[in-house]
Amino acid sequence: MSQARHYVLAAGGTGGHMVPAAALAAELVRRGHRVALVSDDRGVRFPGLFDGIQTHVLPAGRLAGGPIGWLKAGRQMLAGRAMARELYRNFRPAAVIGFGGYPAFPALLAAFAEKIPTIVHEQNAVLGRVNRLVSGRVAGIATSYDDVARLKPGPKVHLVGNPVRDAILDIRERPYPVLEEDGIFRVLVTGGSQGATILSQVVPDGLALLPVHFRSRLQVTHQARIEDIDAVRAKYAEHGIPAETATYLPDLPEHLAWTHLVIARAGASTIAELTAAGRPAILVPLPSATDDHQTANAREITRAGGARTVAQSAFTAAELAKQMQKLGLDTIALQNAAARAKNCGRPHAARDLADLVESIDAPTAKLPVGVPQRKEAFA
Template sequence: MSKHYVLAAGGTGGHMVPAAALATELTRRGHRVALVSDERGVRFPDLFDGIQTHVLPAGRLSGGPIGWAKAARQMLAGRSMAIELYKTFRPSAVIGFGGYPALPALLAAFAQKVPTIIHEQNAVLGRVNRLVAGSVHGIATSYERVDRLKDSHVPKTHLVGNPVRESVLALRERPYPALDEDGIFRVLVTGGSQGASILSQVVPDGLALLPVAFRRRMQVTHQARIEDIDAVRAKYAEHGIPAEIATYLPDLPDRLAWSHVVIARAGASTIAELTAAGRPAILVPLPGATDDHQTANCREIVGAGGARSIQQTQFTATELAKQIQKLGLDPAALANAAARARSCGRPFAVRDLADLVESVDAPKAKVGKITPAKRQKEAFA
């Protein structure tokens, strides 16, 4: 039976990418989907083609009493608009992906007694998800261990993983690229959709400290902020390292496919893609991330041996060179790290999340405990 679902997500890539993956899966199953977000969210290219989208006002709880009052007015306005949407769209459930733009849609669902689920991409429960966790019918997580999740919420918590794009998931079926002793060693550097200046400042000099024979067969793709591009390009040229510099990589899955190692931030989508594809990495958590969630995101893949983590205060050229050599300049060691990264992947995340969504609007909105862990055994095949 075709049903209607509303997906509510904040306007950053970390929220929008898994929401888009779920929208695609639910649509494939014959359901109708509507997206609620802010102006940023509805402008992501190609993510929500053919999906009904709505922009709702949503304030951010900051700025002291005046800022809180303004945010409250915007939240109430967004809640009222969402209620009007539900009267015509009649959703079977509302699924929140975090971020303040998701809050009005969830508040409206509570008011209209529409079943709700939240999905947490990070290893720390986000502020909005913490705020509503006690009221929703189900909590879907991306990691087995999630900080700031209350013990009382565990019975309705389901480990599903973080959905990734199909183009990235397809890389799981491709072997880790062979690295012969004289072959080209490909490095992908990405700081997310906005780039990361610290990577631009440190990575070229760090790679330059690697053995000369190895450096001469290196090929780098580096995503940088537009204001950093000229300086980054000059540094690579100075060190004699072939490098392609860009502010945006529309073919990122293809770049990931041939990469031997990735140097990146530790955002939820980045970790999900690394573990889905099985690529070893050097990770530099964003120090200003809320509740230091990027450091928490690293725990699983680092513990498995698929990545190295360097705090930004310790991220120097010397430390980067040392960690790359520890990760493995030896082809066999790199392939082993790739396999360990892959072992952390949860390739059935979107399927398990869609199953959970379809179950939430059962009679009295009781959600049965799904067991995606059993399905994860397939991930190691």
């Protein structure tokens, strides 16, 4: 075991940032290190992700709302930077690791001011705004995809993958659920930590269009936004489709383990979990995502044959029913799609990211095994 050190993880409050941060935190703690989390009000309240981890809320404004909004955001960022500097003087981190999102920005600015080594991790296939702003000053950039838009390769760019929870990695060791021609067909519908209204509007009606012999086999688990949940329940009841509905699924890994097909957004953590577990999917990227990064996220698994991607503008009940029949009526093809999704997974992402973190504050250390370099320059 390496010498025990202190590390600060800084992440915005959405699941896409918090889940990989939590996976890295767990790995670093396993190695005997002490970890602190810096986030916003949402991030520090994520259920079950950071139990036992020291947490801090920093003010972090969003650059929106015109000149007045920018001024307010600037003041909040400066306040967050000052608070982070105070934290670092007491906690004395060996490195600060940013996972994107606005709360990571003041934390990284404070690290630059205190001359603390920094790394950022990019979950998406497009370099995010905060990571773009700091890319020239950090010691390392860890990526989830081999090809990341807005990022040119360089010696400090390392492909590690997107860390997922241990409970998801456990699914990888289990076989794809047995799918008999007349057996139960389990479908998991999830819009990620924020939910997705379009899935709630389309999926129940799309499943209702399936042939009777297929529809009668369905068992659905549907995670929906709180404002959509009653309408979703009513639609499934109207169509006579057995469905468990919830606004949050604390036992999502267990649902994923038994699922034959996932219908979801294409957020970074969703893709990482699908590929780690090996589950085929129908993906509907969020069209308003910054730089259309969800469409970029879905390309690798879609090209490999592990998923089908449908633009939200084309995602209708009829289109979903068509895609479901193409995937679901051929049990061998569905199993093959599951295997192709699994082949896209990077199950050692947390380990490789932790290796990189441990090496970054030791300039003479060799790069950890399994963390490849790429050639220089940033967009």
